[in-house]
Amino acid sequence: MDLALDIKALANEGVNGLHPYQPGKPVEELERELGISNIIKLASNENPLGLSPKAAAAIAKASVELARYPDANGFYLKQKLTNYCGVDADQLTLGNGSNEVLEILFRTFVSSGDEVIFDKHAFIVYALLTQSAGATSVAIPSVDWGHDLDAMLAAVTAKTRMICIANPNNPTGTFLTPLQLQQFLAKVPEQVIVVLDEAYFEYVPVAERANSIGWISDYPNLVVTRTFSKAFGLAGLRVGYLVSTPELADLLNRVREPFNCNMLALAAAEAVLDDSDYVNQSVLLNSQEMARLTQWCDDNKIDYIPSYGNFLTVQVDDAQSVYRKLLQQGVIVRPIGGYGMPNHLRISIGLVQENDRLMAALNEILATKK
Structure with missing residues (x-):
């Protein structure tokens, strides 16, 4: 085999410049990296109620x-x-x-x-x-x-x-x-x-x-x-x-x-599609917890983009630093610098106890930055 072969030259032109899609960090990966447990993932806009x-x-x-x-x-x-x-x-x-x-x-x-x-x-x-x-x-x-x-x-x-x-x-x-x-x-x-x-x-x-x-x-x-x-x-x-x-x-x-x-x-x-109770419960939980999280942001003077989804995008100084500090507390959110928004974090709406933990962690992290 010719070891000098440039395999990239054989690929479609559009593929060579691609950067792979970066999903939200998996729970298992954070467990391996930091050796912690009891992690909550609020990064990928998943349904926090689990399976119907x-x-x-x-x-x-x-x-x-x-x-x-x-x-x-x-x-x-x-x-x-x-x-x-x-x-x-x-x-x-x-x-x-x-x-x-x-x-x-x-x-x-x-x-x-x-x-x-x-x-x-x-x-x-x-x-x-x-x-x-x-x-x-x-x-x-x-x-x-x-x-x-x-x-x-x-x-x-x-x-x-x-x-x-x-x-x-x-x-x-x-x-x-x-x-x-x-x-x-x-x-x-x-x-x-x-x-x-x-x-x-x-x-x-x-x-x-x-x-x-x-x-x-x-x-x-x-x-x-x-x-x-x-x-x-x-x-x-x-x-x-x-x-x-x-x-x-x-x-x-x-x-x-x-x-x-x-x-x-x-x-x-x-x-x-036949489980309307599950879907209605999912939508209701999202609505209630979205209102609670946005009220918390208002109370703490944290800017956010009003959302119709199951996530809230908030603006914080040094978003990457806040993201890493949240990881150390076992809370995974989504940095979105790749979307041209380096000062924002996207936070999926979770269960009541998960959102409580998120807000407590953010309170602690942001208080140290003031």
């Missing part, structure tokens, strides 16, 4: 068939989703988390030379997928940490293939109203695909939610992505979905890998 009882029962039942391949088309989950979303099964594309359906979408529609528009502080995966495709990222500066839709429209060129909008946005938690979105969609050229990423949809108050999926009949260039990783509590099983026109879904399902959703994920997702 109905999902747990469905997993146990399905596990006896694990020597078999799963249903490649996810027939029964799609049937559940047709009722939940009010769509036909041929409008659905299933994925290994909504992250994978985004990847399928990019693989299908974005090529070298194309441009993809998104907010400067949006989900970092949009930029990673754009670069992987050899396309150009067009990151639009935010207004009050949220999407500047007028600037996005102004940035559209003949090369624009896609616009990605997370609503609520991660990591800022900002939210666009239905009226704002509809007015925006009416002005986007029909050849530009608009991705409405609604990973945190279930946390938005019902009265404020957009009927975004219902807009697809009027705007066939619109796709909506959602996940079971947040309010549905299935982050460890990785299952998400995309809703589009049947014609667009047909293209995506040609690219989608067979058996991309495993048997346990399919069974759990089907079950949790």
